[in-house]
Amino acid sequence: MSTLSDKQTDKLRDDRVDALVLLHFTGEDRPGITSSLTELLATYGCLIIDVNQAVIHQSLLLGVLVRIPASQDSIKVVEEAIKLGGELGLKGKQKPISDTEYDEWVGQQGKSRFILTLLSRAVTAEQFHAVSRMLAEQGLNIDVITRLSGRPPRKTNNQLTRACVEFSIRGEPRDAKVLKASLLELSSQLDLDLAWQRDDAYRRIRRVVAFDMDSTLLRAEVIDELAKEAGVGEEVSRITEAAMRGELDFDESLRRRVQLLKGLSSSVLPKIAERLELTEGAELLISTLRRFGYRTAILSGGFSYFGSYLQKKLSIDHVFANELEIVDGKLTGHVVGTIVNAERKAVLLEQLAKAEEVDRKQLIAIGDGANDLPMLARAGLGIAFHAKPIVRASAEHRVSTMGLDAVLYLLGIRDRDLTAE
Template sequence: MTSMPTAIPELILINITGPDRPGVTSALTEILGRHKATILDIGQSTIHHYLSLGFLIKTDAAASGEILKELLFKASDLNLNIRFTPTTVDDYEEWVAMQGKSRWIITLLGRRLNAGHIADVTREVSAQGLNIENIKRLTGRVPVNSEPSPLSKTCIEMAVRGNPADRNELQRRFLEISSAQEVDISFQEDNIFRRSRRLICFDMDSTLIETEVIDELAVRAGVGDQVKAITDRAMRGEIDFCESFRERVALLKGLDVSVMQDIAEHLPITEGLERMMTVLKRAGYKTAILSGGFTYFGNYLKQKYGFDYVYANDLEVQDGRLTGRHLGDIVDGRRKAELLRLLAQVENVDIAQTIAVGDGANDLPMLATAGLGIAFHAKPKVKQTAEQSLSTIGLDGVLYFLGFKDSFMEQ
């Protein structure tokens, strides 16, 4: 009995470019489907109404000629350019093996991005042996003739594949570029946790608000310069936070508590806070304020913007005046990290699904504990220590680090 000859498989890479219009992909895949070709890979993108579409197909030698002929005629009818590139099974297997390597997301963010910024980042990517798989824009398009706005923002996201030769060196170079070019660069592993963050915890003073509340209270108490000097040293990590906290609170003794409401109502809110909170709540995130500041002001922000939790410090009051003492344990850096872990347990989320955002040295423990720690307009020591930093725009920049696009946010 004579056995049937085995069909010889052919692997063909098909690249199509040209004007985009509805029905292009349908027309081409209909031909492939009719000839029972197997699609091993597919990719499509458009830029300014111009299409780039690719297929890697497997067929057999008997059918390939007819497939290519029909595709060529259809492409001509649709005013498209088409190119066929034969490939080998070995090349395909090598490509498949590459897909098992780590995938990373690079987010490049700033008020304005130019080609030089992209060149600087991609040069480092190449030097580390990483390959860019795709690039997309997360922010909306900028009108050609528009004047730059002080609050404008531009963000692109790159997906890269491979294992960096020296991740620490890459992070160091990205930090240098960020400082020199006034852009932010985030480098994150693209894993299941990046796509399923559920809890985000914020410092309050100089993060959610553009001031240190204790400094505002001190001005009202007539000890502004003394308290601010202690605050600055504490935020730089030069003195123990708890020690500095007690010293500063003691200087507030005798202050009428009525000033707290006035300060709360006039807090300078950080750019992007309202937009960020609107999107996070819509997306189902739980949000918390973990502050070395004061509960009164945290609760004010909670009520106004919809935070789920507030943990901060309580000031002791007698006869309508501050006593210069606090109640309970001080929320310092160690306590912030503990609270982050506790909230993760309460919300039943893995610690890798958490995010922490802060600016000071006492935020470093929670930034290191969270799955994603972001130093926000931070002091130099904090920025150098944290894996990610955001310094060029407001709090809504956090959303771009999470992969949100403007088109999602504005729905």
């Protein structure tokens, strides 16, 4: 049992005002501990000002900030609480809180708060150290650390697992640009993903999720699969590479590639659709989003036939993509209507927000290519998924080490939430 020092006793002796005391208990967890301690405090009419409890492998950490009425003997209350803790198998400590300390604590509630999400196949001490050091260098304080991922088995292959830890951060970074660069650098160096979000109401009420299709929902680029069927794979690849070098804009590169498909039988479309593989975690992500009431959409520079196929397969609410012109069962080599390019995706995203009657900050956009950047920038949460380096560097949030279902962690959804009734 912890005994009170003379200095601590003096702080508690003033019977003219309520006493503020932080009680801290550690030990082996078992049912009834919190009930027993608060029963004692209730006997003396104490107020619970703040409380935090965590259990790690049956080890309890309990902190309670209590206000003891001036009418009570605060020294007696504290000593009885610590004595009871000892009887319950806990080591107890106490700290009187001065008015100055309390006022400083109250003043901190107006400070900015952020959420840093760490994603990796397995979280290492090296990763943890690097992240916590970076936060300290930015003058940021970690309030709470929470594991969102499930409990890994004792023997496991890290390539088949996933791990996520969420940091609740208080304060403003000293240099936001340096922080962003550090997040990207650590992600590359330590094989992890780090997502930095402001912890505001919008983070908790995202409502609509828009996906790119090729190399995001799907592993493949559909245009490449069509080109193989048409026997023009190499030509299409050359145009794609030229576009990536900036020698062609998206519209021109799309027209040239589609022109090479002229004469291809439309009968190959369902065959291609059936063999397309979904990205890791795509089905789990979308089914979970639907379960929690999110609306979903595909905004793609690919083709509407395959978007509609995925819409039926995954129960997606909206699809916007380019339509291949087909005449007499053959592709004409043209697309119909307005091309869905980078700017069009961003416009469609805003139209989607109006149609679903949500604020732009309630939108989530996910994509991998440069033509997704305007869409990612306009969404409340824009995520570059297994993206090209230039996209990863430009996007605010990235997922590169895990499947699409890792997005659930960025929404604060835990693995255990997926199995809850």
